[in-house]
Amino acid sequence: MSAGSASERRRHPGLNLHESDAHPSDGEVVFGFWVFMMIDAVLFALLFAVYASLGANTAGGPGPHEVFELRPAAMETLLLLLSSFTFGIASLAMKYQRGMALLQGMLALTLLLGLGFLGLEVHDFVGMADKGALPQVSAFLSAFYALVPTHFLHVSLGCVWIVVMMVQLRMSGLDRITRTRLLRLGLFWHFLDIVWVMIFSFVFLRGLL
Amino acid sequence: MRIEALAGPWLGRLSLSALPTDSPVAMGAALVAVLGVLGVAGYITGKGKWRYLWREWFTSVDHKRIGIMYVVLALVMLARAVIEALVMRLQQADAVNRSGFISAEHFGQLFSTHGSIMIFFMAMPFLTGVINYVMPLQIGARDVSFPVLNSISLMLTAAGAALVMISLVLAPFSTGGWSGYAPFTELRFSPGVGVDYWIWAVTLSSIGSTLTGINFAVTIYKKRAPGMHLFRMPLFCWTALCTSILMIFAMPALTVATALLALDRYLGMHFFTSGGGGNMMVYANLFWLFGHPEVYIVVLPSFGVFSELFSTFSAKKLYGYTSLVLATMTIAVLSFTVWLHHFFTMGQSANINAAFGIATMLIGIPTGVKVYDWILTMFRGRVRFTTPLLWGLAFLVTFVIGGLSGILLAIPPVDFLVHNTTFLVAHFHNMLIPGTLFGMIAAYQFWFPKAFGFRLEERWGRVAFGCWVIGFYLAFMPLYVLGLEGMPRRSAEVFDEAFRPWLLVAAGGAVLIVLGMAALAMQLAMSIRHRDRNRVRAGDPWDGRSLEWSTSSPPPEYNFAKLPAVQGRDAFWTMKRSGRAYPPLERYAPIMLPENSAIGPLLGALGLATAFGLVWRIGWMAGLGTAGVLVAVIGWSFVRRPGRTVDERQVERTETRWHAVLVAAVPVSREHECDPRNRGLADVAA
Numbered sequence: 080m081s082a083g084s085a086s087e088r089r090r091h092p093g094l095n096l097h098e099s100d101a102h103p104s105d106g107e108v109v110f111g112f113w114v115f116m117m118i119d120a121v122l123f124a125l126l127f128a129v130y131a132s133l134g135a136n137t138a139g140g141p142g143p144h145e146v147f148e149l150r151p152a153a154m155e156t157l158l159l160l161l162s163s164f165t166f167g168i169a170s171l172a173m174k175y176q177r178g179m180a181l182l183q184g185m186l187a188l189t190l191l192l193g194l195g196f197l198g199l200e201v202h203d204f205v206g207m208a209d210k211g212a213l214p215q216v217s218a219f220l221s222a223f224y225a226l227v228p229t230h231f232l233h234v235s236l237g238c239v240w241i242v243v244m245m246v247q248l249r250m251s252g253l254d255r256i257t258r259t260r261l262l263r264l265g266l267f268w269h270f271l272d273i274v275w276v277m278i279f280s281f282v283f284l285r286g287l288l
Numbered sequence: 289m290r291i292e293a294l295a296g297p298w299l300g301r302l303s304l305s306a307l308p309t310d311s312p313v314a315m316g317a318a319l320v321a322v323l324g325v326l327g328v329a330g331y332i333t334g335k336g337k338w339r340y341l342w343r344e345w346f347t348s349v350d351h352k353r354i355g356i357m358y359v360v361l362a363l364v365m366l367a368r369a370v371i372e373a374l375v376m377r378l379q380q381a382d383a384v385n386r387s388g389f390i391s392a393e394h395f396g397q398l399f400s401t402h403g404s405i406m407i408f409f410m411a412m413p414f415l416t417g418v419i420n421y422v423m424p425l426q427i428g429a430r431d432v433s434f435p436v437l438n439s440i441s442l443m444l445t446a447a448g449a450a451l452v453m454i455s456l457v458l459a460p461f462s463t464g465g466w467s468g469y470a471p472f473t474e475l476r477f478s479p480g481v482g483v484d485y486w487i488w489a490v491t492l493s494s495i496g497s498t499l500t501g502i503n504f505a506v507t508i509y510k511k512r513a514p515g516m517h518l519f520r521m522p523l524f525c526w527t528a529l530c531t532s533i534l535m536i537f538a539m540p541a542l543t544v545a546t547a548l549l550a551l552d553r554y555l556g557m558h559f560f561t562s563g564g565g566g567n568m569m570v571y572a573n574l575f576w577l578f579g580h581p582e583v584y585i586v587v588l589p590s591f592g593v594f595s596e597l598f599s600t601f602s603a604k605k606l607y608g609y610t611s612l613v614l615a616t617m618t619i620a621v622l623s624f625t626v627w628l629h630h631f632f633t634m635g636q637s638a639n640i641n642a643a644f645g646i647a648t649m650l651i652g653i654p655t656g657v658k659v660y661d662w663i664l665t666m667f668r669g670r671v672r673f674t675t676p677l678l679w680g681l682a683f684l685v686t687f688v689i690g691g692l693s694g695i696l697l698a699i700p701p702v703d704f705l706v707h708n709t710t711f712l713v714a715h716f717h718n719m720l721i722p723g724t725l726f727g728m729i730a731a732y733q734f735w736f737p738k739a740f741g742f743r744l745e746e747r748w749g750r751v752a753f754g755c756w757v758i759g760f761y762l763a764f765m766p767l768y769v770l771g772l773e774g775m776p777r778r779s780a781e782v783f784d785e786a787f788r789p790w791l792l793v794a795a796g797g798a799v800l801i802v803l804g805m806a807a808l809a810m811q812l813a814m815s816i817r818h819r820d821r822n823r824v825r826a827g828d829p830w831d832g833r834s835l836e837w838s839t840s841s842p843p844p845e846y847n848f849a850k851l852p853a854v855q856g857r858d859a860f861w862t863m864k865r866s867g868r869a870y871p872p873l874e875r876y877a878p879i880m881l882p883e884n885s886a887i888g889p890l891l892g893a894l895g896l897a898t899a900f901g902l903v904w905r906i907g908w909m910a911g912l913g914t915a916g917v918l919v920a921v922i923g924w925s926f927v928r929r930p931g932r933t934v935d936e937r938q939v940e941r942t943e944t945r946w947h948a949v950l951v952a953a954v955p956v957s958r959e960h961e962c963d964p965r966n967r968g969l970a971d972v973a974a
Contacts, residue, residue: 107433107510114502114536121540125577129548129559129570136565138558214557218565221557225548243922256928 095262097174105259112263116270119233123274126229127281130222134286138217143286146212146220148203152283155199156275159234162192163272170265173253182253183245189268190241193234200231223282230278233271240264300905301481308459313375313390314397318457347884349435350845351420354442356739358417359732361442365409365449366725370805372402377763377798381791383781395780396463397482401452403466404486407582408493409449411720414728415589416445416500419528422735423504425836425843426522428513428852428859433506435882441496441503443892448492451899455485458904462486465778467579468549470560470571475553481903483553487546488899494542495895501535504528513835515854519613522834522857523606526613527592530620531585537624538581545574554902572634576627584623586720588616590727591658594680597730598662600830601677602669603958605858608661615654615661622651632703641700648698652691659688672958674830675749679730682757683722690718693768711771714764721760729756729808736815737829737968741841743822746962748811755804763797766790824968825946826953830961831970833861838869840946841968846879846934849943864972870950876939880931887924891917 094101094109134143169185172178207213214224244264247257308314332338345353375390376398382388390398424432432438455461462482464473468490473483508529512521548559549571558564560571599606606612628636628644662684671677693715696702706712729752737743770790775782782791815822827841835852836843838860850871856862863869898913900906955971 107506110510111433111502111506114505118498118502118536118540121537122544125541125544125574129544129574132570133559133565133567136558136567138563138565214551214555216564218558218567221551221559221564221566224557225551225559239918239922243925247926250926251928260925 095170095174095265096258097176100174100258102255105255108259109262109266112266116266119270120274123226123229123277126222126226127277130226130282133218133222136218138219140216140220141210141212142219143282146207146210147283147286148206149283149287151199151203152279155196155203156279158192158196158199159272159275162189162196163269165189165192166265166268170261173258173261179248179252183248186241186245186248190238190245193238193241197231197234197238200227204228227278227282230271230274233267233274237264237268237271240267298906298908300901300907302458302904302906306458308457311391311394314394314456314459318459321453321456343884346889347439347886349431349439349882349885349888351424351432351435351438352739352843352845354438355417355419355421357442358413358420358445361446361449362410362414362417362728365405365413365452367805368453369402369405369410370802372398372405374798374802376402377791377795379780380782381788381795384785384788384791385781385783387781390780392780393460393463396778397459397461399778400462400465400482400486401455404462404490405449405452406720407466407586408490409445409452411586411724411728412493412497413445413449415531415586415724416441416497418593418728418731418735419504419524419531419589421739422731422836423525423528424507424511425738425839425847426525426834427508427511427516428835428848428854429507429511430847430851430879431882432503433511434503436885436887437499437503439885439888440891441499443888444496444499444895445493447892447896447899448489448496450896451485451489451492451903454900455482455489467575468546469575470549470552470568471562471566473549473553474561475556476561484550484903487550487553488902491543491546491550492895492899494539494546497535498539498543501532501539504532505536508532513848513851513854516859517854519610520854520857520859522592523595523609523612523616524589524592524834526616527588527595530616531588534581534585534588534620534623538578538585541574541578542582545571545578548574550902569634572631573627576630577624579630580627581620581623583719584619587723587727588619590683590724590731591616593727593731593734594662594683595665596834597676597680597734598665599858600734600833601672601674601680602666603672603831604665604669605833605861606661607664607667608657609857611657612661615657618654619651622647622654626651629698629703632700633707638700645698645700645703649695652695655691659684670958672961674962675744675746675753676730676734678750678753679726679733682753683726683730686718686722686726686757686760690715690722693718706771708776709771710767710775710777713777714767714771717760717764717767721764726756734830735836737822737824738827738836738839738841738843740819741823741825742815742819743824743829743962743966744815745811745818745822748807748814752804752807752811755800755807759797759800759804761797763794763801766794766797770794821964822966824966825949826968827946828860828970829966829968831861831864831958831972833858835860838863840949844939844942844946846881846939849876849879849939850874864970869972870947873940873943873947876936876943878936879934879939881934883929883932887920890920894920 094106096105165185165188169182169189172181172185212220214221241264244257244261247260251257308318332341345357348354376395379388379390379395420432420438424430452461460480460482462468462473462478462485464478464483464486468483468486471477508525551557552559552561558566560566560568562568595606595612626644626648628640629648632641697706697712697715733744733749770787773786775787824841827839828837830837838852839847852859860869894913894916898910898917901909901913950969953967953969954965955969956966957971960966
């Protein structure tokens, strides 16, 4: 490996792209997105903090044991983790140029898994509503409905984003713009996975065990 | 109010009764607002300038134009908030043992709009505008990292400001103060739309500021000119960086606080309510988790401005550059560790209060370092007392006094005695007026010639300075006394005859400050009229030290025909002394610039519609606004625009014109800095 390519590599830290595909100013765009995700992370951290301070205030309403169910939450975790895996393959397909079919296929699979996750969550929310566990009942439920649906909203927007990217890939193939957008979408998607693992651990597991 | 309320009739809760007909003062204010808007719109129509404004300004993504628009927005909002301050001072002076000329309800709205505007729609846009204009030039960049995002931030902030202005006509605004403490701001105690105005205005502005934070931080990290290492940046850029980092980490807390308050109010949830397990302390913590860093967001850029001023007008390099950088970083970090001192009296244990009190006092150390650095920068320099520097000197003295009262307030037992009195009001005005406003006015006076190619008149500038500074002392020193005598803040009426003389003095101070505002307006008008006398096209009226002065005034849209090569601190100063300041004309390369975009104004308008719909429960408007934002963003992602090229001939024409100005200009020594001989070329031999 020549010294030149090593210094090239240092110029694009965090760009999971082939050397020839990375443009100097792509790093700027991706770095900007990292900063944005830091903001999103602060937002979720605050919602977790609100949940931690209000979680015990059931105000005579149902508590975690009455409203949470571990099985669907575990299923949701499985789906979302799998979707991160499929997105990972999509990223590799992009980096090593394994053809548009594999890339699009993996994005479609990710989308399906994401939609499956959303569907299961809607089912959960409806089930909770049937048990009378509405956000208006207590501070505990308000905090729950602030935290988990915010993640739900993020995943929904992520799904919209996947659809948009699939269309844009069809329209203009892999170029600088679609490439960095896919990179950023990947960061977003994996980030939501991490947040969900936190939700699963601190909300569901901690509430039920 | 439940979800059904969102799907109400066509105009939701809006009706003619929203006009503030019950109070002649409020009605007058509404009338002034409407006439002002109509007057400006009529003037633009008469001059046929709408197309020009739309093409050259509203859709512009040039950081310099966006910066100017931010500052204009800030000055307009400043005018309103200063007048509100005068009304409040007159009311309190009048309402000793009687009801005064405005109602308690109206007084509550006044202190709420005054505070909210001064923080969110005066201080924030002002500093954002100044950073926008100056920072990319100082680091030798052609623009910020995300120019379109910059325009979106501006328009969201403007939408929030517009919402506050609308509340003047379609009243009322919140009476919950700028901090909007729950549970008072919950539906049970504030059933009207006032709090909703506050929530959505603040939310729009906080989203704008968050995006600005990303933009500035990435710009500073990624867009510096070759050789512009972090530790070669002008100090103003360091403060801009720290402010951006604070915005990134602090603004989400505000967004969460207002969003959860909105969920309480719109969907009947129980975050901060007094029943249902809600806990208002969660609100207090969230709000001040944002609110305290916010204090440093608004004060750090001024520190940067003053650092530039003291060094430029003393013709000396900044004393203790590294210590100033470290002090700035330290303040930024410490600012996240002190939020609890805003509610010492709200039930924590003494030990927790002590910890936060000590953390608070610690901030005095890096700030003290800065003060000494600034003094030592002037020490043995040939200090020129121009208008910008005068604001700096007033800041130095006044800010230290405010800091001392802050150290007092940081001691929890003292805070227990004076909390919720005018002592506190005196303290934070004593920090924010010199620390933020004087800094921003000084920045405006200092960089105005850079932005417009002519200097501001010194004489009216000095009048404004005198009115503001004397007015400040008259208006706020009495509040310390009143606070120690136990006068509660935010009182529409007071019942102790002993307060009257102090309140009269304070009212006199407020009148002087309004005169100071008028003098600033007068200065601007006179400077525009006599602009030919004060032209500084060559670009360097103050013998400046950083790269923004190395360009023409105003700078070309691409800032630098060739990106400068930086070899040390005070880059332009060194270039001038070594004869490399104005490189000869050469062959230029074409320059790529981003194209103008209507997405910023569009998102601003949609954001305003959404917010207005939410305030008045006009479901269709809120729904369409939200859907519109989604459609606009997705649609825009499909638009591919390569950018606009300024070709080499055009660059050459622009540069040749400027070189002609440079050749024609006679270098002036610093004694003639403020007279018509100064054409913007500094005599470096002197």
